Amino acid sequence: MHTVEMADHGKAGGAAAVPAAADDAQQEVDYKGWKAMPFIIGNETFERLGAIGTLANLLIYLTQRFNLKSITAANMVNIFNGTANLSTLLGAFLCDTYFGRFKTLAFATIASYSGLQAIQLTAAVDKLHPPPCGSHSMCIEPTRGQVAFLITAFALLVVGAAGIRPCNLAFGADQFNPRTEAGRRGMNSFINWYVCNYTLAVMFSLTVIVYIQTNISWTIGLAIPAGLMLFSCVVYFTGSHMYVKVKATGSPMTSLLQVIVAAIRKRRLDHPENPAVSLHNHIPAKSINFKLPYTPQLRFLDKAAIIVPGEKLSTDGSPVEPWRLCSMQQVEEVKCVARVIPIWISGMFYLIAIIQQQTYAIFQATQADRRLGNGNFKVPPASYVIFLMLSLTIFVPIYDRVIVPSLRRVTGNVGGITMLQRIGIGFSIAIVATIVSAFIEEHRRTIALSRPPVGYEPRRGAISSVSALWLVPQMTLAGLAESFATIGLLEFYYKQFPENMKSIAGSIFCCGFAGASYLSSLLISIVHHITGKDGHRNWLPEDLNKGRLDYFYYLVAAIGVLNLGYFLMCSSCYRYKGDSDAETEFQKENPPEKVVV
Numbered sequence: 001m002h003t004v005e006m007a008d009h010g011k012a013g014g015a016a017a018v019p020a021a022a023d024d025a026q027q028e029v030d031y032k033g034w035k036a037m038p039f040i041i042g043n044e045t046f047e048r049l050g051a052i053g054t055l056a057n058l059l060i061y062l063t064q065r066f067n068l069k070s071i072t073a074a075n076m077v078n079i080f081n082g083t084a085n086l087s088t089l090l091g092a093f094l095c096d097t098y099f100g101r102f103k104t105l106a107f108a109t110i111a112s113y114s115g116l117q118a119i120q121l122t123a124a125v126d127k128l129h130p131p132p133c134g135s136h137s138m139c140i141e142p143t144r145g146q147v148a149f150l151i152t153a154f155a156l157l158v159v160g161a162a163g164i165r166p167c168n169l170a171f172g173a174d175q176f177n178p179r180t181e182a183g184r185r186g187m188n189s190f191i192n193w194y195v196c197n198y199t200l201a202v203m204f205s206l207t208v209i210v211y212i213q214t215n216i217s218w219t220i221g222l223a224i225p226a227g228l229m230l231f232s233c234v235v236y237f238t239g240s241h242m243y244v245k246v247k248a249t250g251s252p253m254t255s256l257l258q259v260i261v262a263a264i265r266k267r268r269l270d271h272p273e274n275p276a277v278s279l280h281n282h283i284p285a286k287s288i289n290f291k292l293p294y295t296p297q298l299r300f301l302d303k304a305a306i307i308v309p310g311e312k313l314s315t316d317g318s319p320v321e322p323w324r325l326c327s328m329q330q331v332e333e334v335k336c337v338a339r340v341i342p343i344w345i346s347g348m349f350y351l352i353a354i355i356q357q358q359t360y361a362i363f364q365a366t367q368a369d370r371r372l373g374n375g376n377f378k379v380p381p382a383s384y385v386i387f388l389m390l391s392l393t394i395f396v397p398i399y400d401r402v403i404v405p406s407l408r409r410v411t412g413n414v415g416g417i418t419m420l421q422r423i424g425i426g427f428s429i430a431i432v433a434t435i436v437s438a439f440i441e442e443h444r445r446t447i448a449l450s451r452p453p454v455g456y457e458p459r460r461g462a463i464s465s466v467s468a469l470w471l472v473p474q475m476t477l478a479g480l481a482e483s484f485a486t487i488g489l490l491e492f493y494y495k496q497f498p499e500n501m502k503s504i505a506g507s508i509f510c511c512g513f514a515g516a517s518y519l520s521s522l523l524i525s526i527v528h529h530i531t532g533k534d535g536h537r538n539w540l541p542e543d544l545n546k547g548r549l550d551y552f553y554y555l556v557a558a559i560g561v562l563n564l565g566y567f568l569m570c571s572s573c574y575r576y577k578g579d580s581d582a583e584t585e586f587q588k589e590n591p592p593e594k595v596v597v
Helices: 024-028 037-055 058-064 070-124 144-173 181-216 218-238 253-265 299-305 328-356 360-366 381-411 419-450 468-496 499-531 549-572 581-589
Strands: none
Touching: 037 070, 037 144, 037 181, 037 218, 058 070, 058 181, 058 218, 058 360, 058 381, 070 144, 070 218, 070 360, 070 499, 144 499, 181 218, 181 381, 253 299, 253 328, 299 328, 328 419, 328 468, 328 499, 328 549, 360 381, 360 419, 360 468, 360 549, 381 468, 419 468, 419 549, 468 499, 499 549
16 A cells, blocks of 8 residues: 655646546545644654754854864865755655655654764764864864764765655655545645744754854754754654555656667657657556646657557556657656756756855854844854845745735736746846845955954954844845745746656755755865965955955856856746646646545
């Protein structure tokens, strides 16, 4: 027995569909619904508090506790984040093919706890980190053994991210009966709670936990997230007897590979004159995917569905050799994925600008006046990222409840504007946010060089008398860009991928962050190397007052402008999946649902 999901498609789908069948096993599933939610939501809440509580301040920890240079720490964080996001693709594949969500989450949660506990030990045990830097002494770099232990901790966190990120939301949705109105309402409410808890966890981590780490004790500050993750494990396993546990059913990636292999094998065949009629088109009776109309794009893939003499079909119409003959439906599903790739590449370059607000913007805060009022209380540098989250959290409901209805009356589009238009607006705002970041950094640096500093940061230099609150505009704009582009990209992937590839769509979204993290690390390394050659001023030194971080921001903005042009070119020729009047009518009459087969 296993469940097969059909999620909300919006405008996605096809002109018709082969309805999925449900047998008597439907009645055997005991959905606990909200009775299981204290364990599901509790586990996810404490898991986020643990993970974010450590990762939010990781950049400062590496520079202050491990005495790493800022460029080394920034590259290490970018590579770690990239690898953690990239691993979700493998995690989703293993979950769908072998283990199922319950076992995947169980293993991943334990791995995450082990990783967080290992990082806590690097702070608590003196032999696992270098001695602290004195105000005027040279800093001792970490030993190979210390770095190896730290990387091992990161590796455990990557394993945890590979399982948790693609599975936790879907696992919660599995607990509701999709065949009932109450179950569908429960799933919608769970998603709202999911987003709400994520936001609250980020805000708590960026304030309370980060403050304890920065101003009281790294040992205590890192023990709290590890303890929360341990409690998350306990909560998860305590409710295991109540969960609906979806069994692995095989990866949908197999179907995509079959089309590519079959098309390569038949590459010498002539393309049929009327492919919409002559191509083999079989849809399994239990398919959850909407039937897709034929599209003339990427025509070389059509050859995978040409029947040649000697190829046999089963009694139900399916090919006997699926690696030699595929259906037109399979081919169209591959086309859906292929059409998304250029947009995905553009989204990856857009995210470079957002990543800078979580790395170098923190270094900006480190060398700005973080005092509140006339007191001695200093806001931790990493806490300023909360303004990005606040901007995102405040604007999303305004966009959904105010802007979309107003635009809908003008455009007639259900979403107010198309998904690609929303993404393009976000890309444009990200460019503006990066330019504003350059202006603010130029102002901070000018004041630091022309006025008496308010203090000195070890290994960095003078702290500018400019208030760190000057970072609020760039953070606010970055949050606004995310509310358009990042959420728009997630919606775009979710609706444009075939219905049986929603977990893969979520992984592709994470892989966009992975690619952006790697590109950001590469860009930082190149700029650091080129600008520091032949005695020239390095744009990205330890002491930002001696560098030109504003020039680096301008470079990121220029990349954003080029990327926006590329995005507009790709968008102009993009064809939405199954975009037809028949599809719209079908989805009105047949709302997407999850069935048990």
